[in-house]
Amino acid sequence: VEPFLFAHDTIPQQREFFVGSYASGDVQGYASKHRSRWVEPFLFAHDTIPQQREFFVGSYASGDVQGYASKHRSRWLLNSWIEYISGSTNIAVDEVECVRSRYEKQWFETLVPLIEFSSNKLLMWIVAFATVYHLQRGEQTNSLLMRLFLAFSVKKNFIAITTLPKDSQSTIGCIFGLRFLITVWVIVGHSSIFIQDFLSNPEIYRRQLTDNFFGQLVTNCMLSVDTFFVLSATLTSFHWFRSISRAGAQQKLTSLGYWLRFYRHRVLRLWPAYLYVLLVTVLRFSRSHFHPMWAPEDQGEMCRKNWWKNALFINSFSDNLCMPWT
Structure with a gap:
């Protein structure tokens, strides 16, 4: 076991085995408590000098210890881990945070998640039936129940979100195009973030993004969400100033x-x-x-x-x- 713990003269495959021997499931990562889901892959430290590897691994540890240690021994396990890595007994774990395991039952074996999942699928079926009904018979109906049913129609909602208002001065036309482009940007950026936790070659992935001009769309994706704040504030201000410009609206501001x-x-x-x-x-x-x-x-x-x-x-x-x- 010692060669896997002292990663001075081992090959990357041995160090990978060391990580997997202490946990089950996807364990190729360590993260600080402040990084949440943004896991720094352990493989990223393989090509550094031993001293840097020891600091990297000894500073952050995260993994599932099911079957290896009970809750009251979690601190002992992490202290032993750091001691093995650093070769010193003077380094102790600053803080231990335990998360209750949910491995006892799968989500579909518990009642509440199954009810939520079933209701979600029921909603999808309602959307499908409402869309087919709308395509076959139209939306001419006086029944309140049928109007509520047709409100789930994909056709009806697609027309509603793609139709411009009759008064062209009542909104900012270019906002619709900006919304679409920014939505695509947000999806691409978040997908690139989440996929990093499952990559075995994060260094190659990083290099391809930084060396490619169009990689800026991904590397700067954190700014994409900020644009929604700007759009929301712009539209809110636009409609608010239009409303108070009407006669008598100024008196309502103090109400x-x-x-x-x-x-x-x-x-x-x-x-x-x-x-x-x-x-x-x-x-x-x-x-x-x-x-x-x-x-x-x-x-x-x-x-x-x-x-x-x-x-x-x-x-x-x-x-x-x-x-x-x-």
Whole structure:
């Protein structure tokens, strides 16, 4: 075992075996507690000098220790790990964070995630049937129930989001094109981030991005989300200034009821989609993913404790790691 622990004169394959011998599942990574899902692959340190490798591994450790140590022995395991790597007994673990394992049952073997998953599939079937009905018979109906049913039609919603308003001065036309381009940018950028946790050659991946001019779309993807803040603020300001330019609107600015209605409108638009994502994260999505992708700020555990803060939009005012991207 010692040659795998003292990585001074071993080959990369031996060091890979060392990582896998201490955990089960996807274990080719170590991450600090502040990096959340952004895992620095252990293989990235293989080509450095031994002293740098020891510091890298000895500073950060993350992995599933199921079958190797119980909860009360987790600190002993990590201390032994660092002692083996550094060759010194003077280095101790500063902090140990344990996340409750969800390996006892698969997500589809538990009731609540299964209900959520089934309701999600039911919603997809409703969308499919509503779309087929709309294509076959149209939307001419006086029934309230049928109007609610047709609200799920893909055709109806596609027409609604692609049709420009009759008054061209009521909106900013170029915003629609910017929304599409930025959405594609966000998807490409986030996909490139998440895939890094599963790569066995992160150095080659990094070099291809940095050496390619178009790789800037990926390396600068963190700025893509900021553009949504700009677009949202621009549209909100545009419509607000149009509303107060009407006759008599200036008097409403000092009314408490006016501002309550203004924020009520914003909250009601955000709440349904936001609560749906929160529900999926807590009930099913967190159970279908295993460590180390979510270590140690496990979304399933954090959202179970702090979901109500997200529902009230006050999660930014506390040390809450439930859906931190919101």
